Amino acid sequence: MHTCLNVDEIVRLIACELIASxxxxxxxxxxxxxxxxxxxxxxxxxxxxxxxxxxxxSLPSDVWNGSGCTVxxxxxxxxxxxxxxxxxSFKRLPTMSEWARFRKYxxxxxxxxxxxxxxxxxxxxxxxxxxxxxxxxxxxxTLDMWYGENPIQFIPLFLSTRTSTIRIWxxxxxxxxxxxxxxxxxxxxLCPNLQEITLPNLPSDPMVVAAVSGILLTINxxxxxxxxxxxxxxxxxDRVVYNLPNLRDLSVIIGKGxxxxxxxxxxxxxLVVIYDYDNDVVRMFHGATFGKLVAVSFSPRSEQxxxxxxxxxxxxxAASVQNTLSEFYLYTERSWNPNYSSLLPFTQLMTLEIQSxxxxxxxxxxxxxxxxxxxxxxxxxxxxELGDPPCRDIPTGxxxxxxxxxxxxxxxxxxxxxxLHVDSxxxxxxxxxxxxxxxxTALQGDCDLSNxxxxxxxxxxxxxxxxxxxxxHIFPNIxxxxxxxxxxxxxxDAICNSREIIFRSGEGHxxxxxxxxxxxxxxxxxxxxxxxxxxxx
Numbered sequence: 244m245h246t247c248l249n250v251d252e253i254v255r256l257i258a259c260e261l262i263a264s265x266x267x268x269x270x271x272x273x274x275x276x277x278x279x280x281x282x283x284x285x286x287x288x289x290x291x292x293x294x295x296x297x298x299x300x301s302l303p304s305d306v307w308n309g310s311g312c313t314v315x316x317x318x319x320x321x322x323x324x325x326x327x328x329x330x331x332s333f334k335r336l337p338t339m340s341e342w343a344r345f346r347k348y349x350x351x352x353x354x355x356x357x358x359x360x361x362x363x364x365x366x367x368x369x370x371x372x373x374x375x376x377x378x379x380x381x382x383x384x385t386l387d388m389w390y391g392e393n394p395i396q397f398i399p400l401f402l403s404t405r406t407s408t409i410r411i412w413x414x415x416x417x418x419x420x421x422x423x424x425x426x427x428x429x430x431x432x433l434c435p436n437l438q439e440i441t442l443p444n445l446p447s448d449p450m451v452v453a454a455v456s457g458i459l460l461t462i463n464x465x466x467x468x469x470x471x472x473x474x475x476x477x478x479x480x481d482r483v484v485y486n487l488p489n490l491r492d493l494s495v496i497i498g499k500g501x502x503x504x505x506x507x508x509x510x511x512x513x514l515v516v517i518y519d520y521d522n523d524v525v526r527m528f529h530g531a532t533f534g535k536l537v538a539v540s541f542s543p544r545s546e547q548x549x550x551x552x553x554x555x556x557x558x559x560x561a562a563s564v565q566n567t568l569s570e571f572y573l574y575t576e577r578s579w580n581p582n583y584s585s586l587l588p589f590t591q592l593m594t595l596e597i598q599s600x601x602x603x604x605x606x607x608x609x610x611x612x613x614x615x616x617x618x619x620x621x622x623x624x625x626x627x628e629l630g631d632p633p634c635r636d637i638p639t640g641x642x643x644x645x646x647x648x649x650x651x652x653x654x655x656x657x658x659x660x661x662x663l664h665v666d667s668x669x670x671x672x673x674x675x676x677x678x679x680x681x682x683x684t685a686l687q688g689d690c691d692l693s694n695x696x697x698x699x700x701x702x703x704x705x706x707x708x709x710x711x712x713x714x715x716h717i718f719p720n721i722x723x724x725x726x727x728x729x730x731x732x733x734x735x736d737a738i739c740n741s742r743e744i745i746f747r748s749g750e751g752h753x754x755x756x757x758x759x760x761x762x763x764x765x766x767x768x769x770x771x772x773x774x775x776x777x778x779x780x
Contacts (some may be wrong), residue, residue: 258283286351293357299366301348302337332365342373352380355401356387367397378403388412396422399429406434407466410441420448427454431461439469439492447474456480465489471515478502485527497524505530517542525551528558538570538594548575552585560588569623570594580608583629587620593655594626601634607662614645614661618652625691627653628660632698632725642667643713650690650717660696660725665703668710692718696725704730711737 247253258280261270267288274284292298337345370379379400385408386401395418398411409430414423423446430437440458445451456477459470468491470484475498484495485506494515497503506527512535518524524541543551551573559565565588572594579599586595595617601607607630618624627649633640640662649656695718702710711734714721724735 254279255283255286258287262287285348289348289351291354291356292352293355295362298345298348298352299362301345302341305334306337306341307334332363333369336369337373349379350381353382354385354387355380355383356385357389364397367400371397371400374400381405384408386410395426398426399433402430402433404433404435407436407438409434409437409439412441412443414442414444414446420446420450424448424450424454427451428457431458434462436463436466438466440467441469441471443471443473445472445474452477459483468492470494473517475501503527507532509534511535512537514538515540515542517544519544525554525558528555528562528564531558531562533562533564534567536564536567538572539564539568540570540572540574542574544576548577548579548581550582552581552583556585556588565589566591568592571596573597575599583609583613583617587616590620591623592621593623595621595624596626596628597630598628599630601631601636607631607633607637608639609641609661610639611642611645611648614641615648615652618648622652623655624649624653625655626658627656628658628696630660630662632660632696633662633700635699635701637662637664637700640664643670643717646717650692654690657691658694658696659692660698663697663700665700665706665710668713669706670709689719690717691720693720693722694725695721695723697728697731698725699727700731702728702730702734704733706730707733708737710734711741714738715741 258270258273261267261273262284270280270284270287273280275281373379381403383401383403383406386398386406387408387410388398389412395411395414402409427442430440437458442455445455452475455472455474456479459467459476459480460483464483464487466489467487468489470487470490471492471494473494473496475496476484478501481501482504484490484493485504485508487508489510490508491510492513493508493511495517497516497518499519503524503526509532511533514533514536516524516527516539518541524543541551541555559568568589569591571586571589571592573596575598577600581597581599586592609629613629617627642664644667645661646663649659695714707730714734715738721735721738724731726732
């Protein structure tokens, strides 16, 4: 054997590469015939697991299927839809040597994710009994449970002092609140150096609030980097969470009457705020330190949103957030008519998503003026969604002029959702054209837009061909249209068919982006139609 295979790092790299390339039989064969490969291959094979069943199957078969036992036979359920097995009970308890074999593999698991198989309390109780003196998974670093099917009270069974990440995406609502709170309270003791904790969909209860707040008061505050918990906090915990030196990701729920301290979070990059009452949530930005804030998301659940964007602009500019912010999200179930001009100073935005309801009547105020101002101010935009998915009753909307402005100023835009006036798309001769490279703001290339959401906007069938030609001319890379009206599907089919025909004819790119004379970037500039050259669309 070559001397380099005596270097553990090299052997482990080979083992990981073999397994990553789906050459598991080769890796297992190496581990079987070469002692140097045994531990590295086993570590790589067992590092990440999404089920407990493979580990349970390391126990002898007669633990589950033996004969001559007084204990009733175990029940094995097979679910074809989820393709997993569920072991309901042991037939007999494992011996100490059998348990040692179990632990040989259990100690190699570093990440439990998904948990696509739910084990019965009987099985988990036996595991808990054997792991009374030491963790079941002593080297587990990440617990990521998506389905919440395993009983919540057994979650501490899986944790160890090395666990740094806990994500539990769903909680059983029928469990006693005291059980949930008790489980949460155990986290800091079992995992004193937590770096990430994600607990969405928590039940609303003072006991849960106290348990969640207790995490912040007892863990290593210098280690915590991500705290995403759907629960209000006590006043003492609020003072802690807004002053964590290494926190990068924060999601909080702000309750009624909460007194928010100024935030000093120099390393925070992502902030999510959910508030249920008419709180002045932006006051957390007063005197705040946000040196690296990249993304903010607000979800107001109050009756009145008011002039939220104006208030956010004032405090965010004072905290110099406009220099780093690239993503802005706001979601409300209410009808809302915001003043989008308050966002114009945030020139680094790449994602702007503001969703409000059209349920009680469309409140969209996005027109060509709004869309053009945003496009000029935010040339880095990649995703733009304003309002609910477009509805039928459009009080105002974007015309072909606004779309051309987006294509002109935002070449990297790939997803768009705004209320549109379809009538303007039915007159392709009004598309302004200029020669490539003319003017200081001429497009350098085609707009990247590939996905357009038109929602419930109706489209007359006799306009399908014209609208397809117009959209393909403005957005030559369009690949998807999210819609309700099937005529929009025909538009997409027409675009794809024309692209395929021209591709097969060997003529290169089927359609080019429109060139608009938008060199006048003053607020009053308009996109007046120019004479259309002969043969142009």
